[in-house]
Amino acid sequence: MQCPRCGNEDPKYFYQDGEQIYCRKCIQFGRVNITDVIQPKPYKCRKHRVKAHLNFELTDAQKRASVRLKENALGGIDSLVYACCGAGKTEICFETITAFLNAGKKVGFAIPRRQVVLEICERLRKAYPRLKVIAVCQGHTEVDDGDLIVCTMHQLYRYHHTFDLLILDEVDAFPYKDNEMLEAIAMNACKGVKVLLSATPSRQLLRKAESGKLSMIELFTRPHGHPLIVPQCFILPHYFQLIHLLWFMKKYGGQWLVFVPAIAMSDAYGKWLSVFMPCASFTSKTICKEEVLRRFKEHQLTVLFTSTILERGVTFKGVHVAVLQSAHPVFDEASLIQIVGRVGRDPKEPKGFALLYADRKNHAMKRCIYALQKMNESLFDLHECTG
Numbered sequence: 503m504q505c506p507r508c509g510n511e512d513p514k515y516f517y518q519d520g521e522q523i524y525c526r527k528c529i530q531f532g533r534v535n536i537t538d539v540i541q542p543k544p545y546k547c548r549k550h551r552v553k554a555h556l557n558f559e560l561t562d563a564q565k566r567a568s569v570r571l572k573e574n575a576l577g578g579i580d581s582l583v584y585a586c587c588g589a590g591k592t593e594i595c596f597e598t599i600t601a602f603l604n605a606g607k608k609v610g611f612a613i614p615r616r617q618v619v620l621e622i623c624e625r626l627r628k629a630y631p632r633l634k635v636i637a638v639c640q641g642h643t644e645v646d647d648g649d650l651i652v653c654t655m656h657q658l659y660r661y662h663h664t665f666d667l668l669i670l671d672e673v674d675a676f677p678y679k680d681n682e683m684l685e686a687i688a689m690n691a692c693k694g695v696k697v698l699l700s701a702t703p704s705r706q707l708l709r710k711a712e713s714g715k716l717s718m719i720e721l722f723t724r725p726h727g728h729p730l731i732v733p734q735c736f737i738l739p740h741y742f743q744l745i746h747l748l749w750f751m752k753k754y755g756g757q758w759l760v761f762v763p764a765i766a767m768s769d770a771y772g773k774w775l776s777v778f779m780p781c782a783s784f785t786s787k788t789i790c791k792e793e794v795l796r797r798f799k800e801h802q803l804t805v806l807f808t809s810t811i812l813e814r815g816v817t818f819k820g821v822h823v824a825v826l827q828s829a830h831p832v833f834d835e836a837s838l839i840q841i842v843g844r845v846g847r848d849p850k851e852p853k854g855f856a857l858l859y860a861d862r863k864n865h866a867m868k869r870c871i872y873a874l875q876k877m878n879e880s881l882f883d884l885h886e887c888t889g
Contacts, residue, residue, distance in 0.1 A: 507534045507659065509686035527683055531659040542663040542693075545647045549606035554596035554629045558725075564590050567721045571697065572598045574717050575667060580696045582711050584703050585721040586730055586877050587814075587843020591699045592622060594721070595669055596629060598697065603633070603649065607666035611652045612688065614675040616640050617791065618815030622671070623652040655684050658691040666694035672814055674702045674836050701814075701843060702836035702873075722877040728852035729878040731845040732871060733838075735858045743826050743859040744771065750824075751805070754855065757798075758805045759823045761841055763830035765809050772807040781805040784812060814840040820851040828867060829860035838870035 504511050505525035515527040522535045534540070560568060567583070574581045575598045585591045595611075602609050611626070613619050616639040623637035636648035638657045646660055653660075655670075655678045668691060670678075678684050689696075698707065698716070711718035724730070738746055751758055762768050765785040772783030780803045784794050798806045799818060806812075810832060823844050825833060833841075838858070845854040858867055 503536050505534060505536060506538055506540050507531070507662070507687065507690065508683045509690075510683070528659070528687070531656075531687075540662045540690075543660070545608060545661070545664055547606060547608045548649075550603045550633065550649065552600060552603060552630055552632055554600055555631065556593065556596070556629065560590070560593060561723070561725050561727075563721055563723050564594055564725065567719050568594045568597045570717075570719055571595065572601055574719075575695045575697065576601060578695060579717050580698070580715075582698045582700070582703060582707055582716040582718045583721070584708075584711075584718055585699070585701060586724065587701045587840060588724045588817075588847035589701075589721045590725055591671070591701075591721075592625060594719075595697060595699075598667065599650070599669075602667040603630075607694070608664055609650055609667045609669075610658075610661060610665040610691065611650070611669045611671065612655050612658055612691075613652070613671045613815065614655050614678045615672075615811070615815060616654055617795075617811065618672070619652055619654055620792075621816060626650060626652060655688060658684075658687050661691045663690060663693045665692045667697070668692035668694070669697045669699065671699045673698045673707070674700045674704055675814060675840075676810075679704070702839050720880075722880040724847065724852075726849040726852045728846065730874050731842055731854060731856045732874045732878070733842050733856035733858045735860070735863055735867060735871075737861065737863060738859060739861055740827060747824050747826070747857065747859065748775075750855075750857065754822075756822050756854070757801060757803075757818070757820065759812065759818065759821050759844060760805060760807045761813065761823065761825045761828075761833075762807060762809065763827050763832045767826075768807040768809055772805075775805060775807075779804050781807070784808045786811050810837055810841075812844075813837055814843075816844075817847055818844065819848040820854070821845065822855040822857075824855075824857040824859065826859050827861075828858040829862055829864040833866060835866045835869040835873065838866055839873055842870065842874065 508528040510527040524533050524535045619637050619639045627635045633649040635650045638653035710716045768783045768785050775781040797803050842856040845856045846852045
């Protein structure tokens with residue numbers, strides 16, 4: 503027995519209803535019997551004559567990565583783009599997206615988290631103003647077809663065997679990471695070429711690249727050419743971490759994104775600190791998410807406490823970050839690298855503070871620092887070669 507949608511073969515996930523047997527593993531997307539043949543929905547597809555509009559020019563390193571990615575895709579080769587946070591992974595894909603759209607191919611861009619879907623969709627609308635670019639995620643499912651589709655990984659169940667080019671962003675992130683069901687649905691949504699984007703690829707993906715199953719394209723330099731921020735560690739008891747952080751904020755000023763391991767802690771700190779300064783909390787349970795982010799981006803808030811929901815995919819100019827209780831299991835190596843990657847992305851403000859607070863320095867913290875230092879070494883080697 504095998505589910506035709508998610509590929510499940512585990513007997514414990516199958517249930518017999520009369521003469522039919524259906525899969526319970528992906529039942530959240532609707533019932534599928536093992537004898538069903540899923541027919542692709544006839545989504546519209548037409549040739550375009552467009553090009554991506556950018557208000558900046560790609561760097562030489564970005565251009566090289568972009569050209570190689572397009573050559574791979576047009577040659578039917580799947581790629582893994584391993585690039586540091588802020589390297590411009592989305593912009594590297596524009597040339598490939600344009601080539602497929604102009605050839606009359608269907609293009610999809612899938613991301614694990616809803617908030618990032620909305621932000622990427624807006625960026626793509628600006629890059630392709632003549633196209634119908636749609637976001638398909640929670641609260642945005644009325645329209646599911648357009649010239650360019652941006653969706654969450656969960657929504658890929660709608661697009662069985664649909665995309666000639668499927669770009670999977672942040673493949674190391676929850677809920678896609680280590681989720682066999684979502685991975686199978688994503689693979690079934692693509693009938694052509696896949697492009698995987700990540701700043702922290704899993705060892706499994708790296709092994710696939712080493713074995714030749716994926717073509718790996720590396721880019722560890724940001725457009726402004728400055729080194730990545732390497733975090734400072736402060737080993738302090740839990741109760742003293744916030745006190746030290748408040749002292750640090752007062753001494754150096756600036757706008758701060760503060761990550762904590764629990765939603766309740768984020769809400770409590772945000773409510774308490776709002777008495778003394780413009781402050782708020784942002785978690786998966788925040789009601790007016792867009793409004794809170796707008797206030798933070800417009801510098802109406804000095805501090806925003808958050809869970810890991812904002813660890814990736816969003817950009818705030820000139821922000822500093824801090825992680826309280828960073829040795830907590832919720833913060834793994836990939837999570838910490840992504841969090842630190844929020845700092846120094848703006849060419850006008852390429853520097854900033856990244857602080858890791860913990861009662862001990864664990865393996866994830868050490869690996870995060872080591873990985874960022876290795877990426878910076880690659881940058882210095884490149885400067886020596888081009889100098």
